[in-house]
Amino acid sequence: MSAITLKVNGQSHTLDLDPATPLLYALSDDLELRGPKFGCGLGQCGACTVIVKGQAIRSCITPVRAVAGSEITTLEGIGTADKPHPIQRAFIEEQAAQCGFCVSGVIMTAKAFLDKHPRATEEEIRQALAGVLCRCFTGVRMLRAIHRAGQEMAR
């Protein structure tokens, strides 16, 4: 165990952790954040995705020591129900969820991509999300929402 400082959504937290602990457990257990989810623990599904230094990373396979001191953004950090991020707003407007378990990973993956590629086409968005799963298969609506948000973000 050692003291690890994590900067999450603009706030610093010093936690006493095994440095090998995957970031996801620090976020969801120690900090009790509800955005990032444990889907597979293997980096295969995308449910645990958070953004570090502009990159979408899979927090279930990233040890905390690798991100100590870096700015980490989770779903909670990009908007709230009262002040949603354009992607979150588009998901609400398109009603782009069923169970909603994958949504955090989908939105964070899309955000990291759209931040870098503000004028992405539908086809490019689709390819950017090729490694994310949604087992309710809400893909029609999610891709529509992301494209819509991208157009708004590019304006």
Add this chain to the structure above:
Amino acid sequence: MKTLTPDARAALERAGFLRRDFLKGAGALIVGFSTGAIRTAHAQFGGPSPGSPPINQLDSWIAIAADGRVTAYSGKEELGQGISTAQAQLVAEELSVPFNRVNLIYCDTALTPDQAYTAGSQSHPANFNRNNLAQAGATAREALFRLASERLSVPVDQLTASDGVIRLKSDPSKALGYGQLVAGRRFNLQVDPNAKRKPTSEWTVLGKPVPRPDIPALVTGEFEFVHNVRVPGMLHGRVVRPPAVGATVMSVDEGSVKNLAGVVKVVVKKNFVGVVAEKPWQAIQAASQLKVTWSAGAGLPSHATFYAHMRTQPARDALAVDSKDVEQRLAAAATVLKATYLHPYQMHGSMGSSCAVADVEGEKATVWSPTQGVWYQKSTVAMLLGLKPENVHVIFRRGSGCYGLNGADTVTYDAAILSQAVGKPVRVQLSRKDEMAWENYGNAYVIDERAGLDAQGNIIAWDHESWSPTRGNRPGPGTPGNVVTGFLAGFSPQPFTPRSPASSPTAYNNNANAVPSYVAGNVGGRDQGTGTVKSERVLTHTIESPFWTGPLRSPNRLQNTFAHECFLDELAAHTKADPVEYRLRHLRDPRLIAVVNEVAKAANWEVRPSPKPATRKTGVVTGRGMASVLYEGDNGYSALVAEVEVNQDTGSVVVKRFVVCNDVGPVSNPDGLRNQIEGGALQGLSRALMEEVTWDDQKVTSFDWRTYHTLPLGFDVPKVEAVLLNRPDQEATGAGETSITVVAAALGNAIFDATGARIRQIPFTPERVKAALAARG
């Protein structure tokens, strides 16, 4: 109520009161009498569970607070399918209150009535017709009108209600709010089976695309899944499952983890093994390092020859229909066609592995569970822990989408056993492998179809025979052994008894869609099916499964419909008839005919036989296929057209467009229905193209997303066009499982249309498509 999570408490407080306090302190409101009984949903187990709020009492369903807020209590839960929104719309509509004034509480054994499982597309039939929640709403409305009539000294017919206020039609200034009328008291009335529901023509909330209130919280990370439930002093558990099916514990070396940080206890109960630690990561490491010696597994039948193996097993036989003349009619037919269809075991493969929290303190237990049957969790957790059922409180919390019996029940047992062992609250989330290798899979199937045609190509006899394995199921009131944890802890699954030959059917039941749509369905001298073919036999053989099985979205119905609807297409092709025309020729149910016609129209269906004329034998070709169903024989109509591209060089299949027409009676929420239709169609596509459970001679080998294949979010998503055939004059039916039921068949038919190759085994992998192309000659 220390057991409420902060979110649940906030929800109750938002509603104006905590129900128990409210009921204890409040007087009764006597506004008339009613008699009669409403229909409940417990045919399987002979009535609601002990301790359930009485089903026939209005107060079990609806309470009105002094501020006019309405709380409704339901036994049908939100799993992501949108039913909580529809139920709140229903209550708002029947009571003429705004949608946002209704707070719906569902599936908590301390608060809500037992309505059996939330499953089988039964939430609409149970709560939206002249039953249960809908009828409670109508009863409450009539009671409020009678009360206002007394208070204002005018007849009921001179009153009108809107926004939770009853007014005199002739003088709207004479008004009484529901809160004033009820004043925090109970109704103390029976639910009146004759109370008049609001006519669909007057609906202003129900039938509208009301947005789901849970979505803003879901997309901003505020939503509390069961995975987010945190209770004070909570520890974290992890299970250690056997390395092979049928392996048993020989010894456990607790010393192997005693030096690891945070380990609290190693727990062994017969063949159940688990560890409890202070933090999740510590529990995971302890579980992976714990030295357990297991016996060899029981051995599994070969995956490669499993379908042939199924035909040779002792079986429980059943006849759904039998006109007793099928063999003679087939012998006399101008042509007899036969085909065999194969469907693998598939898994629910929930996005999040299953999770539950249990707090067992002495003789009492509270569990937060994503189960589809809270009342059966109550009784089976009690059995597992040796407690009295009345001392077990089960609170539903949403898990990851389940699509049926995923690991929800088994992980609740895991948490309960571990919490009892340490006397503290324990949260368990399964590993990906523990979820996928041990869940109750959707059934494999072998289906033989035979039909006789007359000289004009009309069907004159249809024979269906199937083999399907079973082991365990959803836990019922006394069967914790129906899922793996209960079994490991010493309980048996529900018994399997072979029985052959089958006795003659005594009542028509097409719940599994074993009876094809095109036969008469004659039992007891009455035609009860949807088709015209009089000579019919449907014989099913249920065998014992080496793996756990359980309902997976459209259980049995999808598999049977795949065979029936592809075979119908084969018959049409043999006759050189257009597949839509050929269907209609043998159907007599007007609503099934209507969805077939509507989907053909919407898809701009080109009338001609399949396969498409003059198709090339190489490169990319296109085609279209159709399939239709009356789900469960009485629970929703669906017809679907798939347009596909088949690459004949690689064997890959890409769907360009799905057109779906659904008739589910009066549509409660058109956007919610579309969401279900779209998700069902695409999930059906993934299952048809990719999904198959695999195993070696000891264990399941498809246990993560590299070994169990599914379409990712970013695949080439087809257009999905949904046509909703609204039927305000009919009863509400299920809607969540209709579109998925017809996808595989429509796809198989479209591949045939494009290529002339018939593929009869799911999944339609590129290898199988290429094999079918090679076999077409």
